[in-house]
Amino acid sequence: MANKKVLFAGLAMTLTAGVLLAAYQRLVQPKYMSDVVEGNLIADYYRSGKDHDVLFIGDCECYENFSPVKLWEDYGISSYIRGSAQQLIWQSYYLLEDTLRCEKPKVVVFNVLSMKYGEPQNEAYNRMSVEGMEWSKSKIANIKASMTEEESFLSYVFPVLRYHSRWSELTEDDFRYYFGAEPNFFSGYYLRADAKPAQNVPKGTPLTDYSFSDTCWDYLGRMMQLCAENHIQLVLIKAPSLYPYWYPEWDEQIREYAEKYQLHYVNFLDEDKLAATGLDFETDTYDGGLHLNVYGAEKLSDWFGQYLISKFDLRDRSSEPALANEWADICRRYHAETERQVKNLEQYGNVKGEADASV
Amino acid sequence: MNEIRGTIIEILQDLHEDVDFENETRLIDDKILDSFDIVTLISELSNEFDVTIPADKIIPENFNSADALTKMITELEDE
Amino acid sequence: MLFTDSLFIFGLILLFFVYFLIPQKYRWMLLLGASIAFYAYSGVFNLIYIAVTALSTFLITRRMEKMAEAAKESVSAHKSEWSRDEKKAFKEHEKKKRRRWLALLLILNFGMLAVIKYGAFTMNNVNTIIGWFGNRGTLPVPDFLLPMGISFYLFQTMGYAIDVYREKYPCEKNFAKLALFVSFFPQLVQGPISRYDDLAKGLYAGNGFEAERVHLGVQRILWGYCKKVVLADRILPAVTLLISDPEQYQGMYALLGMLYYTLQLYADFTGGIDITIGIGQVLGIPIAENFQRPFFSKNITEYWRRWHITLGTWFKDYLFYPVSVAQPMLKLSKWSRDKLGKNIGKYLPVYVSTLAVWFVTGLWHGAAWNFIVWGMLNAVIILISERLTGLYGKFHAKCGWSNTRAYDGFMAIRTTLMMGCLRMFDCYRDVPLTFRMFGTMFTKWNVQIFWDGSLMKLNLSLADYGVLLTGVLVLFTASMIGRKGSVRKRILGRSRVLSCCMTVALVLIVLIFGAYGIGYDSSQFIYNQF
Numbered sequence: 001m002a003n004k005k006v007l008f009a010g011l012a013m014t015l016t017a018g019v020l021l022a023a024y025q026r027l028v029q030p031k032y033m034s035d036v037v038e039g040n041l042i043a044d045y046y047r048s049g050k051d052h053d054v055l056f057i058g059d060c061e062c063y064e065n066f067s068p069v070k071l072w073e074d075y076g077i078s079s080y081i082r083g084s085a086q087q088l089i090w091q092s093y094y095l096l097e098d099t100l101r102c103e104k105p106k107v108v109v110f111n112v113l114s115m116k117y118g119e120p121q122n123e124a125y126n127r128m129s130v131e132g133m134e135w136s137k138s139k140i141a142n143i144k145a146s147m148t149e150e151e152s153f154l155s156y157v158f159p160v161l162r163y164h165s166r167w168s169e170l171t172e173d174d175f176r177y178y179f180g181a182e183p184n185f186f187s188g189y190y191l192r193a194d195a196k197p198a199q200n201v202p203k204g205t206p207l208t209d210y211s212f213s214d215t216c217w218d219y220l221g222r223m224m225q226l227c228a229e230n231h232i233q234l235v236l237i238k239a240p241s242l243y244p245y246w247y248p249e250w251d252e253q254i255r256e257y258a259e260k261y262q263l264h265y266v267n268f269l270d271e272d273k274l275a276a277t278g279l280d281f282e283t284d285t286y287d288g289g290l291h292l293n294v295y296g297a298e299k300l301s302d303w304f305g306q307y308l309i310s311k312f313d314l315r316d317r318s319s320e321p322a323l324a325n326e327w328a329d330i331c332r333r334y335h336a337e338t339e340r341q342v343k344n345l346e347q348y349g350n351v352k353g354e355a356d357a358s359v
Numbered sequence: 360m361n362e363i364r365g366t367i368i369e370i371l372q373d374l375h376e377d378v379d380f381e382n383e384t385r386l387i388d389d390k391i392l393d394s395f396d397i398v399t400l401i402s403e404l405s406n407e408f409d410v411t412i413p414a415d416k417i418i419p420e421n422f423n424s425a426d427a428l429t430k431m432i433t434e435l436e437d438e
Numbered sequence: 439m440l441f442t443d444s445l446f447i448f449g450l451i452l453l454f455f456v457y458f459l460i461p462q463k464y465r466w467m468l469l470l471g472a473s474i475a476f477y478a479y480s481g482v483f484n485l486i487y488i489a490v491t492a493l494s495t496f497l498i499t500r501r502m503e504k505m506a507e508a509a510k511e512s513v514s515a516h517k518s519e520w521s522r523d524e525k526k527a528f529k530e531h532e533k534k535k536r537r538r539w540l541a542l543l544l545i546l547n548f549g550m551l552a553v554i555k556y557g558a559f560t561m562n563n564v565n566t567i568i569g570w571f572g573n574r575g576t577l578p579v580p581d582f583l584l585p586m587g588i589s590f591y592l593f594q595t596m597g598y599a600i601d602v603y604r605e606k607y608p609c610e611k612n613f614a615k616l617a618l619f620v621s622f623f624p625q626l627v628q629g630p631i632s633r634y635d636d637l638a639k640g641l642y643a644g645n646g647f648e649a650e651r652v653h654l655g656v657q658r659i660l661w662g663y664c665k666k667v668v669l670a671d672r673i674l675p676a677v678t679l680l681i682s683d684p685e686q687y688q689g690m691y692a693l694l695g696m697l698y699y700t701l702q703l704y705a706d707f708t709g710g711i712d713i714t715i716g717i718g719q720v721l722g723i724p725i726a727e728n729f730q731r732p733f734f735s736k737n738i739t740e741y742w743r744r745w746h747i748t749l750g751t752w753f754k755d756y757l758f759y760p761v762s763v764a765q766p767m768l769k770l771s772k773w774s775r776d777k778l779g780k781n782i783g784k785y786l787p788v789y790v791s792t793l794a795v796w797f798v799t800g801l802w803h804g805a806a807w808n809f810i811v812w813g814m815l816n817a818v819i820i821l822i823s824e825r826l827t828g829l830y831g832k833f834h835a836k837c838g839w840s841n842t843r844a845y846d847g848f849m850a851i852r853t854t855l856m857m858g859c860l861r862m863f864d865c866y867r868d869v870p871l872t873f874r875m876f877g878t879m880f881t882k883w884n885v886q887i888f889w890d891g892s893l894m895k896l897n898l899s900l901a902d903y904g905v906l907l908t909g910v911l912v913l914f915t916a917s918m919i920g921r922k923g924s925v926r927k928r929i930l931g932r933s934r935v936l937s938c939c940m941t942v943a944l945v946l947i948v949l950i951f952g953a954y955g956i957g958y959d960s961s962q963f964i965y966n967q968f
Contacts, residue, residue, distance in 0.1 A: 006649040017942045164950050168901030394754050398762040398788045402771045414760040415604035
């Protein structure tokens with residue numbers, strides 16, 4: 001009798017503490033709505049319909065340079081970008097694993113820029129690339145591979161351990177989006193309609209060692225194998241971002257690798273590719289050549305859509321009602337957002353639509 | 360015996376004028392005597408009675424009252 | 439391993455469950471296993487030192503006890519034959535033999551400590567002296583990694599050995615049990631220095647689960663974590679900054695550094711002890727208190743009776759008294775009585791032993807001159823106030839207002855500030871620098887830092903100050919209430935539900951307001967290096 005009472009009291013205390021902490025955790029976890037919206041990219045996927053023929057994985061050079069809406073509207077290709085800021089190659093690999101739990105695309109497109117990072121880089125980016133994932137073996141492996149020395153696994157399981165001290169920096173967003181974020185993306189695409197011409201793009205300084213790390217090669221191999229096992233075509237690309245600098249020595253290694261394993265490799269920085277896409281770095285980038293804006297992304301997607309159709313067995317699926325229905329909504333939001341940003345640009349000089357231009 | 364007790368009370372009174380050493384039985388427990396007092400007391404007692412008080416005799420039971428002190432000194436003299 | 443490591447916390451929770459699930463007679467073995475694991479985690483080689491201490495103590499205390507027993511038997515066997523003087527002489531002789539064993543044990547252990555903790559310090563000083571004579575040759579300076587908590591477990595164990603020598607209690611016959619007494623893990627990091635007769639019984643008893651006791655223990659652990667993680671770790675970056683650049687942070691900054699360090703040390707050390715005692719309480723093992731609201735002390739003598747209590751009583755029982763009543767000291771007393779007058783002769787032993795004890799206390803805290811100067815200054819203040827006791831009495835008799843509570847409060851603040859100033863030696867770790875920084879508190883009157891926003895540039899944000907201020911108020915209130923008995927017990931007495939709510943609140947406070955994780959430097963408990 002007495003024992004039961006003690007057990008009950010213990011459980012009641014644990015439960016109360018747990019519920020309160022969970023509620024608090026929700027409050028202090030970054031909402032990534034007004035600021036650093038990229039933090040929501042990974043989680044956004046689970047809200048999408050899981051019927052995509054093409055899957056992009058990689059860093060910002062994916063989610064800001066390709067427009068899935070354009071691919072759908074022009075070619076009837078259903079695609080999704082599982083991109084995140086400074087997504088490292090193992091993160092791309094585990095995101096691929098994670099996506100394969102939900103669906104099986106026909107083509108996977110991987111942006112090779114992250115081959116340059118052989119080690120965990122930055123806690124903030126890790127959080128954005130990993131935290132949004134649903135729990136699975138892949139997520140656990142991803143955390144373990146991604147953690148910098150100062151991080152702990154436990155703080156991924158209980159993010160309150162990481163964000164506990166944010167109580168002093170809470171903003172309106174933390175309360176407004178307490179029960180969930182609003183969709184900010186368009187099948188994983190981050191839309192920007194402003195433009196800032198690329199000027200004086202710095203050339204890469206010479207490196208002492210151009211070889212990619214073993215870790216990166218290992219994950220590239222695993223990615224290739226995973227695709228082969230699932231009968232998925234793997235396409236390596238290097239997006240047409242002028243910076244960070246993509247060294248010819250690096251390009252050479254990827255080219256050799258692709259040849260050796262008969263993979264497709266498209267380097268959009270090649271002059272003929274740049275000419276073919278019609279990109280103009282005066283008008284098609286929003287931050288001086290790092291990322292494309294929506295106009296650039298559409299040009300690039302136009303070319304890439306043709307490429308995909310010509311190389312792979314991809315049907316035009318725009319007549320499938322369920323899919324069309326889903327995409328209709330995405331396209332509507334996409335065009336509305338473009339329009340909103342254009343209007344804001346005219347009115348306020350920035351896409352956010354605030355009097356001050358702190359973009 | 361009474362002579363010893365009398366001398367001890369005298370020494371104690373010299374340390375603290377305002378304490379009733381005749382009847383007080385919690386000199387250590389109530390922190391009436393601090394470690395300085397104890398050491399001074401031991402030095403006085405050794406001088407007066409020509410006994411050696413080793414460190415292991417310094418326990419509250421031996422220092423709590425004039426009677427306890429008398430008993431300890433008597434035993435030490437007997438040994 | 440630190441109390442704040444997540445591994446420690448998980449291990450502790452696991453230990454609590456296993457402890458109460460296994461049969462009573464195996465519980466102490468579990469504690470021994472946990473202690474060894476805990477210690478091994480800090481470095482497997484450290485186990486060697488603690489094993490040497492445990493083993494040598496075990497063998498020699500056993501030996502001393504057997505000798506004492508044999509001696510007693512001889513005396514009773516020759517009861518009728520020997521005269522009283524013969525018996526006395528025999529006993530003396532036997533005690534001397536035992537004393538040799540004790541000396542061997544003490545020399546072995548303190549020698550070990552001297553070499554690894556003080557070797558470098560000694561050799562550096564020797565080299566300096568050699569340098570004075572123009573000799574360029576220097577002796578090699580040893581460089582040992584200080585095993586965790588060595589000053590704590592070594593003193594505890596030697597206290598036990600001396601007690602066995604003094605026949606205060608029989609020695610422990612089971613080596614594994616003694617090893618547990620030596621290495622009991624909650625005490626390894628920063629004490630307290632327990633006594634065998636206080637600790638051992640609880641340690642081996644394997645007391646069962648008692649809901650109220652366990653709950654109060656858990657609350658005490660959480661309270662300790664609150665102090666440690668919420669306050670000490672939060673203010674630590676500011677303390678580190680203020681003492682890292684003495685050229686920039688002078689005057690009021692030095693004052694601020696002194697105050698911040700006072701809070702940091704108090705919260706860190708008492709918090710750690712709360713965790714230790716709380717763990718003991720959960721396990722049903724009473725552990726000696728180490729603090730008793732030290733900042734409420736009216737003078738430094740009282741402060742040292744209430745701060746790090748177990749260290750003070752250790753030095754009193756095993757150093758101060760033996761030195762004071764040793765034959766040479768009594769001879770000195772006699773000599774000075776004859777030559778220098780009664781008054782001086784009476785107090786000389788006390789003064790000499792006080793200075794000796796504080797010299798050693800300084801050394802105990804660290805192998806550096808700043809600690810020695812710190813210790814000696816403590817002694818000087820204590821002796822001066824001892825001399826002035828009579829004057830104080832007259833003052834209090836004359837001035838009625840000096841007996842009010844307000845005056846008590848003033849004395850407490852004065853003591854706290856005085857101890858803070860002495861602690862500056864501990865901060866700057868350099869004797870001339872400390873004096874200089876102390877001087878700037880009076881010469882450099884940069885009071886504007888308190889309102890011109892400088893306070894916000896000390897690694898502390900407004901939110902941090904809010905938490906710290908609230909924390910200090912809570913600590914103060916808890917201490918005020920605590921004078922009339924344990925706050926936790928009183929809350930439990932009032933209502934069990936309220937007590938449970940407090941536990942939940944403490945968990946939330948630690949997790950939400952704790953300064954842990956990325957963005958805060960993880961700090962080591964200040965006291966575990968000593």
